[in-house]
Amino acid sequence: NLPKKGEDIINELKRMEKPPESMISAMINHAVSGAIHHLQKRKFMPHGFRHSMMVHICREIKGQAEVYRLVNLAKTEALERLAKAQSGDEQLVDQSIKRFRTNRRKLRMQHSRIPNRTKLLLKAVQVLNESAMRLLNSASDDTLDYEDSTTPDNLIIIGGDILSRGLTI
Numbered sequence: 001n002l003p004k005k006g007e008d009i010i011n012e013l014k015r016m017e018k019p020p021e022s023m024i025s026a027m028i029n030h031a032v033s034g035a036i037h038h039l040q041k042r043k044f045m046p047h048g049f050r051h052s053m054m055v056h057i058c059r060e061i062k063g064q065a066e067v068y069r070l071v072n073l074a075k076t077e078a079l080e081r082l083a084k085a086q087s088g089d090e091q092l093v094d095q096s097i098k099r100f101r102t103n104r105r106k107l108r109m110q111h112s113r114i115p116n117r118t119k120l121l122l123k124a125v126q127v128l129n130e131s132a133m134r135l136l137n138s139a140s141d142d143t144l145d146y147e148d149s150t151t152p153d154n155l156i157i158i159g160g161d162i163l164s165r166g167l168t169i
Helices: 006-015 021-039 061-086 091-107 117-130 161-166
Strands: 051-055 132-136 154-159
Touching: 006 061, 021 051, 021 061, 021 091, 021 117, 021 154, 061 091, 061 117, 061 132, 061 154, 091 117, 117 154, 154 161
Parallel strands: 051 154, 132 154
Antiparallel strands: none
C-alpha cells in the first residue's frame, strides 16, 4: 500500500529495490494474455492485433519515472519466471495460465481452449521480450498512436492523468 500524499509516494517508490510481487504477476499476465491474443486471432478483434498493458500508479511525473524503473525490473523478473516455467513449475506463471483457462471456459464456451503450455510459454516470452515501454506524461516525448504502423505490437504503457484520461473500458 502506497501512502496518500504524492511526495510520500515518490519517496516510497524510490526506496523500493525490487518490484512488488503484484507487479511481477501483472507482467506475467500481460505476457500470457498477449500470447493467447496473438496465437488465437479472432475474426473480429475490436482492439486490433496490438496488445497493451497499462500501469497507472502515481500521478506525479517523478513517481512515474520510478514506476518505469520498477516495471523494467518486473519485466526482467517475469521473463526469468517464464523461462523457469518452461522447464518445471513456477507458481505465478501456473496461476496465470490456470486463471486464463478458467476464465476462458466461463466466458467463451465454444472457444474455451487455449494453446498448450509449451506453445503458450514460448509465445509469452516473445510477447514480453517484444513489449516496448512507453511513458505517457507531459515530460516525456513518448506517444501512443495505435493507427501508426510504427507502433509496436506489444506495449507496456506507464502514465498518470494523461493515461487515465485516454483509457476507456
